[in-house]
Amino acid sequence: MPRCQNPRCRTDYPPGTYRCTNPHCQCLLPDAIVAGRYRIETLLGIGGMGAVYRASDTFEMQQIALKIISAATSNSDSAIAIERFRREARYAHQLHHKNIVPVLNFGQDGTFFIS
Numbered sequence: 078m079p080r081c082q083n084p085r086c087r088t089d090y091p092p093g094t095y096r097c098t099n100p101h102c103q104c105l106l107p108d109a110i111v112a113g114r115y116r117i118e119t120l121l122g123i124g125g126m127g128a129v130y131r132a133s134d135t136f137e138m139q140q141i142a143l144k145i146i147s148a149a150t151s152n153s154d155s156a157i158a159i160e161r162f163r164r165e166a167r168y169a170h171q172l173h174h175k176n177i178v179p180v181l182n183f184g185q186d187g188t189f190f191i192s
Contacts, residue, residue: 079106082120104128105145110135112186115143126162142178 081088081097083104088097093118095109105128113119115132118140122129127146134141146162147176173179 079108081106083123105130111143111145112184115141117143126158126165141181 078092079090079094081090081099081102081104081139081184083097083102086097086099086102086104086150088099088102090106095106097104097106102118104123105111105117107119111132114134114136116135117175118131118133120128121142122130127138127144130143130145132141132143135137146158166180169177170183
C-alpha cells in the first residue's frame with residue numbers, strides 16, 4: 078500500500094495510486110512515472126519551489142535526483158514560478174564541479190516542471 082512520504086501528510090493510498098490527493102501536499106508516491114521515463118523511489122526533500130525525489134531513469138538505467146514543481150500548486154504566480162524554474166535549470170546546467178549535482182535534462186510533463 079503506497080504512503081505519502083511527506084512527513085506532514087503520511088496518508089495511505091490503495092495500490093495503483095501515484096499522487097497524494099491532499100490539496101496541501103500533492104506529492105508523488107513511490108512507483109509513479111514522470112515524463113514517461115523517471116520512476117519515483119522516495120521523497121528527498123520539500124522546499125519553497127518544489128520537491129526533490131530520488132528516481133530511476135528507466136532509459137539510462139541510473140539513479141537520479143528529480144526536482145519537480147507543479148504550476149497548479151505554486152504559491153506564486155505560475156508564469157513567474159515556471160520562468161524561475163527554467164532559469165535555475167539553465168544556469169545549473171552550465172555549472173560543472175565535483176560538488177554540484179549536474180542537471181542532465183529539464184522540461185515539462187503536463188502540469189509538472191522537472192529538472
